[in-house]
Amino acid sequence: MLSTTELVEDSYKWDGQTVSFKGEVLQDLMARKDGTWMNLSDDNNTAMGVFVPKDVPMPLISHMEDYRTVGDVVLITGVFYRVCVQHEGETDIHAVSVTVLTPGSAKANPIHPDRVVWFVVLAGLLGLVMWFYYRKPGRGTGH
Amino acid sequence: MIRRVWREDFRIIGYYTGLVTIGVGLLMLVPMVTSLVFREWASALDFAISAALALVVGYVLALIAHTKNTPGLTHAMVIAAGSWLVAMMLSGVPYLLSGHARSFLDACFDTMSGYTTTGIFLLQDLDHISQGLNMWRHLLTYVGGQGIVVLALTFLIGSTGGAFKIMVGEGKEEKLEPNVRHIAVLIWRISLIYLGIGTVVLGVIAMANGIKPYLAFFHGAYVFMSAWSTGGFAPYSQNMLYYHSSAMEIASMVFFILGSFNFALHYAIWSGNRREILRNVEIVSFTITVLTTFSLVCLALMQRGVYPNAVALFRRGFFQLISGHTTTGQSNIYARTFVREWGPLGMLATTIAMAIGASAASTGGGFKGLRMGIIVKGMATDIRKLLSPERAVVTGHYHHLHDNVISDGVVKSAAVIVVLYVLIYVVGAVVGMAYGYPMADALFESVSAGSNTGLSCGVTQTGMPTLLKIVYMLEMWMGRLEFLSVFTLFGFIATSFRSMRRRKAAV
Structure with missing residues (x-):
């Protein structure tokens, strides 16, 4: 299991490798023509963009983070790209599988x-x- | 000889600072309403407490220091610099109450960064803050970009004798209209029209990119406020990376380039003088320095083979460079990518771009293109003088709204400010290096703070040394106010103590 910090600090080492990554789903699942973007927060002020191509089964994400909600924690297995050619140089993970580890919940404030x-x-x-x-x-x- | 400080001086400064503080309190009603709309009750209460506190402080100051006298130049400078400090502290209260700031110093760091349109932050768990707090962060940067003191004074009192002097103290010395109220109204009219356009444009793009419709226009407003004021904040910790959208980046880039232009240039264009954009010395200077520094960035990135093709290089390299040059600080790469991938040359080119910065009388920071243009033209004139016959009269000119003659005094004034900027950049870098940060990182972060840019290579974190936080805060404050009002404040404080000692000795 790798973190955003480890991936960014050692981006050349992990470039093109299949990695496992775990994080809380941030507020928006952004559906695009060829797949869906989600941002996963894995620590204080660190998050990674994960692209889930259309052909990868996407589980139901019941909770996404906001002030009153703890988002689902998902486990991603996918290929890490230091500079993704498909996404014009973005540092991202292209998911091969997505699993919901912990469903989110309402957050008391x-x-x-x-x-x-x-x-x-x-x-x-x-x-x-x-x-x-x-x-x-x-x-x-x-x- | 420096004059003595009298009780009336304190009354004038206290009264006007009180009015600014009332303005800050009223401004807090916007995030409070935002929190109520989103049913964030605890956050709304935090803003209600903070607004009440700011209003109490403001009204008490205005009550005990009430005067009918208008500020002179010294008062104006002290009010400008002092009000920013008072506003910074009171605006930090909602941060502290939210539980997302580890200390009051961290809260003040963020509000100073917001008001000065810098964009570096120490807020913890940014991805989980309330909409109200996100509105507050972006509102601070939007208001800070236009000048909080003039905003408060112009809209809180009917006429503003002396307010132009305060405007100069806030770094907006262009006199577009004879009446300062008209200038402030004009600045705000231009900014609000752009806010409307920007919110719609960015909101529609956000919605098209998959952001929830009810949030898309908030994202649009936040990103616009950050871009137009060359602030650099974004609602999420990934900054522009959150959107995975070139359309969002391009639209934001257009707004932050527009925001980095001199308000006088906007006014000239709005008044029909469209040729000004081709002739203005700041635009010429900006174009040359952007091309030069971007060439260096390209060289660095190609040498290291960072990006696989021209599209990726342009999207990441140009966005980062122009974001740095306009002193915006929005980012579409990770902070540590500068260090791990861009390397020393790429970082140096970005550092130079940040150091030069945007236009004078804009929302941006840095030396400013106008000063660069004047210094370069002044040097060229001196060289021409040396090459001309002794009896020849050689004069240099630069075009800024109209043709201006370059005098030694103008060049000297520009050079003094540039030297002061270099000084704060160097001091910040030396303190960083003293704490063990590598030179390139320390210089990058220091220039980013001093030029009010907000790009980070990873130095700015809540665990960084306290002294370094304070040094960056001072850099942001001095850089935004362009030194004069800050030095006047220091001088005023020293003179006050001296006057007090003299009075005691006389008794």
Whole structure:
């Protein structure tokens, strides 16, 4: 199993090799004439573009990453290209097989009660300061 | 002799800084609404807290420092430089609350990068941030490109005595119209028209490329704001690689080239003076330096056999080079590809392009094409003088909106700014090298920060040394404001302390 960092750092070594790659499906599956692009995030701020040609069976991707969703984690086996000729020099993986390892799920982004308190306090303070500021006629309307 | 600092000076600076801060608070309502639209409740609350905080700080400043006096040149410079620092800190609060910034310094690094239209970032797990935070990142860069101080002052108060001086402090010294309010309105009108066009064009391309329809126009707006302001951010960590689309890259490239042109040039063309684009010294300079640096990039990439054909070489090589030269920083290769594949010559050519940068009074950074043109023409004039008979009167000219005579003073002013840019580039590179980064990497990243470009070869990461983060932040700030207002701020602070000591001694 290789990571984006390993593939990019050793791009010449892995160029044209069949590799295994695992990552979370980012928000968009981009269907094109000859296949589908997906971007797989495998670590903090690293992701790899994976091209799934039309003739490769594509499993159902039930969840794709967004703020409220953890995307499906998929395992790709495919050929890594340092500079893909088909895609005008892009660094990518052309998938030979795609398997969903872990289905995604909804992600909780809970509201912290202390932040609600902070907001109420600041909003009250703001109202007070604005009242002081605008109580003199003509203030805030220019010079 | 430097004058003393009086209480009224602080009032003027405090009052106007307060107004700018109120502007920053109001601006936070845009990402807050975005989060509400996407039902990102926690993120919306973060922005509500941040906006309330910014507004409280802004109103308190404006209340305690309220004055009817308008700023002079010194005040204007201090307001411009100081407001950027205040805006940077308050704008970093949503980053910190989101949990995606490891520290407040990292949050400030990103907001400084956004406002200065640089584009390097330390935000963690970028691929999982809220739409609200993504809107905020791109809005910062869009507003930063046009000049936040002038935006706030022009739209928050009716007339703006002294605001042109502040505009100069923000690095936009072209006086297109007699009234500064008209200039700001004009800049914003041009930018908003392009925002509409850009969002639709890029949104349609995004949709055609398979981006979900309800998100495609957000992607369009984000990529446009990043391109037009020569910012370099993108909604995902892969930057332009996320889209796998040459159409997206070409459209974005058109917008960032347009964004890198002088606003005065846009105005001239909008006013019907279309020939200006062929004659303007900045366009001539830009064309020559692009061709030269791209030739070097081609040489480097062909020598190393990086790309298999001309199409791939042009799509990757030209995009990266032009993105660097316009100081945009959008990227369609991985950051480490510069080091692992492009090699020293390719990196050096890109570094030179970034160092030169875009046009004056544009959203871009770097030395600026105008200064390059003036210095080269000044040198040519000096050589002509040496070759001419002693009694001959030799004058040099350059065309920028109209024909201008090259005087020693003009050349000196341009050269001083270029030297200052070189100085910050070198300081950043030396600090990087002192921490053990290779010279090519340290120089590349330092120039990228100082010229407000945002291309990275992998040095900028959250684990990088704290001092290096601070040095890059200073480079971004000074590079964007073109030194004068920053030096005035430092001078003002020093003079304030001296005045205080004198008053104490007198008591």
